Amino acid sequence: MSFRVACGVVLALCAERTLASCAYGTSLFPRQEGEIKVNTFGYSGAIGPTNWHRLDVAANSLCATGAHQSPIDMVEGAFSVIPASDLSIEIPDFSNGTEFENLGTTVEVIAPGGTMSIAGVEHTLQQFHFHLPSEHLDNGLSRAMEMHMVWEGPEGQIAVIGTYIDVSDGSAAEAPAEAPTETPAETPTETPQPTPEAETATGMTGGFFIPAQVRKERMIRRERARRQAIGRRQEAPAAPAGTTALLETVLSSVGQISTAGTSVRTGPLIMSEVVDIINSGSFQTYSGSLTTPPCSEGVRWLVSDQVLSVQLSTFNSARSVIGFNARFPQNFLNLATPAVATPAE
Ligand SMILES: [Zn+2]
DSSP, X not given: OOHHHHHGGGHHHHHHHSOOOTTXXXXXXXXXXXXXXXXXXXXXXXXXXXXXXXXXXXXXXXHHHOSSOSOOBOOTTSOEEEEGGGEEEEOOOBTTOOEEEEOSSOEEEEOTTOEEEETTEEEEEEEEEEESSOSSBBTTBOOSEEEEEEEEOTTSOEEEEEEEEEEEOSGGGSOOSSOOSSOOSSOOSSOOOOOOOSOOTTSEXXXXXXXXXXXXHHHHHHHHHHHHHHHHOSSOXXXXXXXXXXXXXXXXXXXXXXXTTOEXXXXXXXXXXXHXXXXXXXXXXXXXXXXXXXXXXXXXXXXXXXXXXXXHHHHHHHHHHHOOOOOOOOTTTTSOOXXXXXXXX
């Protein structure tokens, strides 16, 4: 079912009645110039996820009745895996910074101009925002945060790239857990620093075994991308080792938008760092929904198996402003209620 069909004739009403959602900034929920819409839904109590459909019965019905809702626990069988090469992602740098807004339910970076092609369809980047903790579960495990990059296709279809964010514990400055056994084909100019990632010490990520050599090469590519990004930055402080410079730059100003409805201009944003990181892995993809009202379906989810990272103090700053904004996993909520066994006579 297409996104248009999913929201159908109530689409206009969605935009009218429902304030900014995860698709804010798209043609579905246009951003008004000079105006920051503060959301009226929430994540607990009477305005929490279990009551979203009651906040606007006409617009939000899918929040209660949808059969393909998001987020989900990314367990085997819930998604398919596609290589990053199936996507073509280009995002220009924001050398003069861009707007960073507090929408009440998330903090969001306005990021127009990027393109992402998949299956011959070009989407344009609208914004990226953050959830705390992660909305998707990584095979049963929540992550510290999740970043959603929201893309819109030519017919209004929505695709979202979700990327987990972990908190760096400083171990990036230590030696890799597995010492390299051979010289990489392309030796970096500096000693690579491992970046916290989805892969565990056993090489398992999302249920898939990643050979040590592949993990090592990915780690080297990510660190190279991070260092190159830092090198391109102007007037911006270097991010601590093992952290994602883009996130450190954006979230360093989160304290300046602690009040819903406020905004601040970020420092220069080098987008290629994150693009390089997610291009070094794969995507777990499935058809789901917006994770916020009106919970519209037909959203193409692309959850990266590469993990970004922030230092603990940055995470704490983000948490003090964002609080909690993760909808609970929606796996199998659409299944019919199992028949109750009849007690033996
Ligand atoms: Zn989101």
